């Protein structure tokens with residue numbers, strides 16, 4: 001019983017405090033200041049300036065949609081035709097890309113039969129029967145027949161008339177130069193609840209121009225091609241696509257808050 005009350009009074013009626021020791025010593029003082037300086041340099045230099053620990057980051061969520069507008073008229077071989085967006089833009093649901101048709105080769109009324117194609121032969125022995133020619137859509141019938149007067153050529157059995165390789169120049173859909181493209185781009189930073197779009201306010205009849213109308217989201221196709229450093233007429237003629245992706249993206253969006 002006495003032990004317990006001793007313990008209690010010891011606990012109850014005592015007071016302790018840490019004791020400060022002041023050391024007046026040059027070496028100890030310098031070491032102490034150096035350690036402080038090190039901690040300060042780490043916080044300011046590394047955490048703040050190098051790692052930018054006071055900034056927080058968020059990845060951007062971006063959506064882009066494009067709407068083309070414009071019509072073209074062609075009258076090839078007395079076949080009048082109007083081309084609208086559904087005709088010259090494909091695919092309708094592209095992943096990050098779409099194609100605008102600017103030129104085409106029309107081979108009307110093809111059906112299977114015998115016909116001739118460019119090229120010369122002297123006799124039937126030059127046209128091996130059943131052989132298929134590379135890049136052609138038919139097989140040789142084994143006959144060397146007359147074509148264009150005295151000229152003779154191998155007859156083929158296939159889709160006739162054979163498609164010609166003459167590429168129309170100027171391109172048939174040269175009007176595509178004046179087609180307009182409405183590009184809508186929105187970005188969101190979900191963490192901060194911040195959204196920005198390039199279509200805040202604009203004149204609906206505007207056309208983008210880097211000096212006179214830099215905020216307009218409507219672009220003329222010809223301008224885009226020119227800005228990318230190409231000649232619209234030249235690239236519109238080409239029928240075969242080239243796999244050259246080194247073209248420079250001409251449009252730069254600037255978002256400000």
Ligand SMILES: *[C@@H]1O[C@H](CO)[C@@H](O)[C@H](O)[C@H]1NC(C)=O
Nearest residue numbers: 074075076077078079080108
């Ligand atoms: C196109 O049609 C017009 C009028 O119908 C005619 O005079 C002309 O000969 C035709 N051209 C061709 C290439 O068929």
Ligand SMILES: *[C@@H]1O[C@H](CO)[C@@H](O)[C@H](O)[C@H]1NC(C)=O
Nearest residue numbers: 112113114141142143155157
């Ligand atoms: C095409 O030519 C072959 C060989 O001359 C002949 O047997 C065949 O009947 C011809 N076909 C047509 C559709 O004229």
Ligand SMILES: *[C@@H]1O[C@H](CO)[C@@H](O)[C@H](O)[C@H]1NC(C)=O
Nearest residue numbers: 173174175176177178179222
């Ligand atoms: C495009 O529009 C301009 C101005 O309206 C016009 O002068 C030009 O002929 C048009 N281009 C084509 C290929 O239609």
Ligand SMILES: *[C@@H]1O[C@H](CO)[C@@H](O)[C@H](O)[C@H]1NC(C)=O
Nearest residue numbers: 201202203204205206207213
């Ligand atoms: C939009 O642009 C057209 C043609 O440039 C102009 O006539 C019209 O006044 C403009 N509208 C506004 C609201 O600025």
Ligand SMILES: *[C@@H]1O[C@H](CO)[C@@H](O)[C@H](O)[C@H]1NC(C)=O
Nearest residue numbers: 229242243244245246247248
């Ligand atoms: C691709 O385009 C670039 C820029 O226009 C050009 O310098 C380069 O020669 C082209 N490459 C081919 C293989 O066409």
